[in-house]
Amino acid sequence: MSNQRTSYRVPRAHGPRVVAIGGGHGLSNMLRGLKAYTENLSAIVTVADDGGGSGMLRQDLGMPPPGDIRNCLEALANTEPLMRELMHYRFTDGSLAGQSFGNLFLAALNGISPTFDAAVERMSQVLAITGRVLPVTTADVQLEAEFENGASVVGESKIFYCKKKEDCRITRVRLLPEHPRALPAALAAIREADMLVLGPGSLYTSIIPNLLVDGIVDAIRQSDALKVYVANVMTQEGETEGYTAADHIQAIFQHSAEGLFQLCLANSSPIPKGVAARYAEEGAELLQCDQDRCAALGVELVRRPVATVENGYVRHHPGHLARELILLHAERSVRIAGSTFDYRDDTYRVE
Structure with missing residues (x-):
């Protein structure tokens, strides 16, 4: 082969098959970034939420909570601005005050569909989403x-x-009840994945609940995909105060299986002192990356600049996080001799 460097662009349609497992705003935020790199996306979403508008619909209609599902659908949607605005709209008065139109729309589709996952699929078609959104189970948990x-x-x-x-x-x-049955499509997505991503999101209420569904952990363990846990940028008030990266990993392993993943992607970007001070007042702080303890658990800690501050809150930057995940996949999974991935122009370069 000549020494001349050649390159070719990887269309999103041929991007890696990425399965993201979690819930809450962390998952939907990451999906917004990932859809710029690949169309082969599957989000597996927890259905344990019982608060807010989702909880009201769950109690009134006996349906799984729609909120986290709706957030992921909106993140992956390819619709006109008016439709996006409509999905985000929250009623301000009357008995529907605080309720999201997107939640109500999914509830209506659930009413005319044979199953909840069928309703999610129909809403996916209406919003012309990139990829798929799958409830981890349709059981009432x-x-x-x-x-x-x-x-x-x-x-x-x-x-x-x-x-x-x-x-x-x-x-x-x-x-x-314990060990609810996983949605078959969720298990199939895990089996077919090139990369499995856990998080980011609330440790005990967004990530771990998915791993308690029967079949999910076994499917992850049997998968040959690159497995990455995306650590939160900050500890979470009311859930993980005082936790380090290793504490998060250990909790996941205790609820699933030792060695469920071998990579942890953590933030390396600094946080402004004023923002950190406000978090400290609530008992939250920048997540400490105790690399030696992570290594003792069999997990390689990879630190990259993936955080940003938005309206005074620390968040993962969707684009930066997605880029680093895709780069990790290319570095660890691509087996073409002499190839590298240049994220600056989204191309694989082959020498």
């Missing part, structure tokens, strides 16, 4: 948390307040 002092509480929305009251760490969470 509640989340229970147990604390170091022996106290426990049932209900995802109650865990924050209970932890603040008990002032001790969470030792275990579980689903009620």
Whole structure:
């Protein structure tokens, strides 16, 4: 082969098959960035939420909570600005005050569909999304948390307040009923993935609940995909105060299996002092990356500049996070001799 360097652009249609597992705003935020690199996206989303507008619809209609699903659908949508605005709209008055139109739309589709996952698929078609959004299970599940002092509480929305009251760490969470059946499409997506991404998101209420669904952990363990845990940038008030990166990893392994993943992507960007001080008032801080402890758990800690500050809140930057994940996949998974991935112009370069 000549020494001349050649390159070719990788169309999104031929991008890696990425499966992201989690919930909350962290997952949807990451999906916004990933869809710029690949169309082969699957989001597997927790359905343990019981608070806010989702909780109201769950209680009133007996359906799985739509909120986290809707956020992911919106993140992957390719619609006109008016439709996006409509999906985001929240009612301000009357009995619907605080409720999202997107939640109501998904609830209506659920009413005319044979199953909840069929309703999600229909909404995906309406919004012309990139990829797929899959509830991890369609079972009616509640989340229970147990604390170091022996106290426990049932209900995802109650865990924050209970932890603040008990002032001790969470030792275990579980689903009620235990071991619900995973959506077959979710298991298939994991089996077919090139890269599996856990997080970012709330440790005990967004990430771990997915791993408690029957079949999910086994599918992840059997997969040959690159497996990456995206650590949160900050610790979370009412959930992970005082936790390090290794504490997060250890909690995931305790609820799933040792060595479930071998890579942890953490932030290296500094946080402005004023923003850090405001978080400190709430008992939250920049996540400490204890590399030696992570290594002892069999996990390589990779630090990259993936954080940003938005309206005074620390968030993962969608574009930066997606770029680093795709770059990690290219570095660790591409097996073309002499090839590299140049994220600056989204091309594989082959020498």
